[in-house]
Amino acid sequence: MDREHARKRLAELREQINYHNYRYYVLDDPVISDGEYDQLFRELLELEERFPDLVTADSPSQRVGGPPLDRFETVEHPLPMLSLDNVFSEEELREFEEKIRRFLQWEEEIQYSAEPKLDGLAVELVYEEGVFTIGSTRGDGLVGENITAQLRTVQAIPLRLQELAGDIPSRLIVRGEVYMPLEGFEALNRERASRGEPLFANPRNAAAGSLRQLDPRVTASRPLSFFVYGVADTAVTPCSTQQELYRWLARLGFKVNPLVLHCPDIETVVARYRYLQEVRHQLEYEIDGMVVKVDSFELQHRLGATSRAPRWAVAWKFPATQATTRIKDVDFQVGRTGAVTPVAILEPVTVGGVTVQRATLHNQDEIQRKDLRIGDTVLIQRAGDVIPEVIKPIVEKRTGQEQPILFPKKCPECGHPLVRPRGEAVIRCINPHCPAQRLRSLIYFAGKNGLDIEGLGKKNMEQLVEAGLVRDLPDIFRLRVEDLEELDGWGRKSAENVIRAIRAASHPPLDRFLAALGIRFVGEVTAAQLARRFGSLEHLMEASREELLEVDGVGEQAADSLLDYFSDPDVRAMLRELQENGLQIQPVEAGVPRRLEDRVFLFTGSLETMSRNEAKARVKELGAQVATTVNRKVTDVVAGPSPAAS
Incomplete structure (x- = not known):
């Protein structure tokens, strides 16, 4: 291929690959297979290797990261990247609106745009003639760090704008938030733990740390994404409202948060905040509040800004889910399966609106990995309904008086020697x-x-x-x-x-009785499968290891646990006594309709006409399984009006 043909083909490949990146990373709606995409990318790399002088700034090959930088250069923002004032209650939000009304002498209804406030890193992207040229951090609002090479690796950031929105300004300055999805954050921390590296405290720290890597190739290996939230100068756009701007930016190829909502009045804003507070722990990313913006650009321009924040926008923050406190002591609790769990006794601190005095330390390995000590000042976290946990010690605040956390050798309840079964992180009392x-x-x-x-x-x-x-x-x-x-x-x-x-x-059904016994590795789903397979408690008690392993969801640990449990003479005596004292376990009846045989249900929130336990029982009667967490086997999610709230 001669140079002219290579130039034309490279232009075609760049356009195609950038379009397919947009479909995959922004719209989540690919139109070609991974194999077809790989072929296009391979052809691009081969041609650019043969004709290196034809490589352009908007080439997808530039996402992989260049050589390490010696240091970050500074970038002056053409227009200041202002911060947002915060409010923490409905009353303060209404005061925000009253200030707007007084400033504008405005009596009509004010319309707003409400959107999740991502807990990530704010960045500025400069596009010249539709091509991404400079990217920077907020910095002090006037000057930021040049992280162009790092931002090029973020797949959700377009290197060239889509021409779906008509004329594109010759210079467009876009602002948004780079964040790390929770699934990627957890995978990254698992990988770091396996290498003995310190863990990131939260997704925001992980995102910021990834973007501030001098080696862009490290950034490229991190699971980062991006949502756009505005432009530096709305006058260069064809839009008159925030909502129009988001639609226009989406046509240019930017990823817009689907939870952005137009609110015709302040009441809708309040309702939206409550909704986001309910669903925040079901999102794939962390949010720490909601950003409220006056929707009209005309009103935004009239309101202007103070020296640090716009008068037309505010961040309504959620109650904090993280805080710092001190470990006063450690208590060791024995669970129903014999697991000994260390629990930190903390100086009381308010987290997420709740006073926290205890937090789990998980197990001995976690204590050692995090290097936690009695007397440490620590960062703790409370998310959703999960018991608070200690994230890390604040090493800089150590005084030298801190004491190591020593695991007991004997059970704190009965004095029996504790053991650590092979392959387990948990130390147990086996009495x-x-x-x-x-x-x-x-x-x-x-x-x-x-x-x-x-x-x-x-x-x-x-x-x-x-x-x-x-x-x-x-x-x-x-x-x-x-x-x-x-x-x-x-x-x-x-x-x-x-x-x-x-x-x-x-007179419990067999599956409910099995789940109630609390046999290790046998939860609700496994209990239902066992009941369906063996029909009665008597048949299950006589099952061989091979027969147990044939049951869907029963692995070697569960099979061994069942065999050990039902072979224990004390257990058999206890089961006989139960039946002698009136307990009648109902076998699985043949011929019961099994219309939900292949379905797996997940229930969340408070239901209106029945309790969640009743709903679970109803679907299990029809052959369905019930999951306790989101996983790939879940086929149906039943969400009440207040998901994750009960």
Whole structure:
């Protein structure tokens, strides 16, 4: 191929590959296979190798990262990259609107644009004649760092603008947020942990650290993405509102957050904030609030800005999910499966609107990997309904008085020697008569994930155990009204209600009973599969290892756990006692409609006409499985009006 043909072919390849990158990384809607894309890219690289002087700035080959930089140069922003003022309540938001009204002498309804506030790194992108030429960080708002080479590696940033929006300004300055999706962040930290490298505390730190790598090839290896949120000068665009701007930028090839919403009034803004607060933990990226902008550019220009922030926009922040505090001591808790979990006792601190005094340290390996010590000032995190956890120590605040965290050699509840099974990170008490395990097994058995016996929650079960009325599962079914009504805080009516609830729970289906037993590696889904395969408890107890391994979802650990459990003489005696005291386990009936046989349901939020446990039971009766977390097997998600809130 001669030079002229190569020049034309390279132009075609650049256009095609940039278009397919846009379809894949921005629209999430590819129109060619990975193999076809690879062929185009390979041809581009081969031609550029033969004709290196024909390589252009907008070539997709420039995303892989160039040689390392000696240092970052500075870039002066043509127009300042201002910060946003923050508000932290609905009252403060309404004060923001009142200030706008007073400033403008405005009595009509004000329309807004509301969008998630990503917890990433703000950047500025300069396009000359439609080609990306300079990229920089916010810096101090007037001067930032030149990270053009690093930003070229972010696939969601177009190297050349799409000509779908008509005339493109000769110079366009775009601003947006580079972020790291949660899945990529977790994978990156796993990889760093395997190499013994320090972990990133959160996705924002990971994104910022990735963009500030002097070697762009390191940035290229990181799972970064980008959302556009504005331009430096709206006058160069054909748009008159924020919403029009987003549509125009999308046609140019930029990735616009799909949760951006036009709000006709302040009430809609408030409702949108509440919605984003509910769904934030279901998103694939972290957000720390919502940005509210006056939608009209005319009003934006009239409002102008102070020396540090625009008057027409504000960030409504969520309550903090991270905070720093100090580890005062460490408590070791024994779970129902014997797992010994270290829990940090903290100086009280408010995180996400909740006072936190305890946080999990997971296991001995995590303590050693993070180098945590008693007396450390630490960063803690609380996300969604998850128990708070310690992220890392603030090493710079150490005084030398900190003490190592020493794991006990014996069970803190029963004194039995602790063991660490091969291949596990967890240290366990293997004494089946350990009182801590027994109590937690009883609580689990009677709780919502077990037989759901109303009136036998954690507090009441602890009272029954302390009073000596319940020592093992069969004792629950031996309880009498006379035993209960004498207890502190009980009466005849409450005692009768609990006995009535016990009787109602005494005919559980096999799958629910199996799940309630709390056998290691046997959750709701596996219990349902076992019940479906063996039909009755008797058949399951006599199953061989080979038969167990034939059941979908039962691996070697679960099979061995089941064999160990049902071969234990004490367990068999306990099961006999249960049946002698009125427990009648319902076998799986043949001929029951199985219309949902191949479906896997995930329930989230509070349902309107029934509880989640009732809904789970209904779909399992029809043959479905129920998942507890999002995974690739989930076929149906049932979301109540308040997802992740209950």
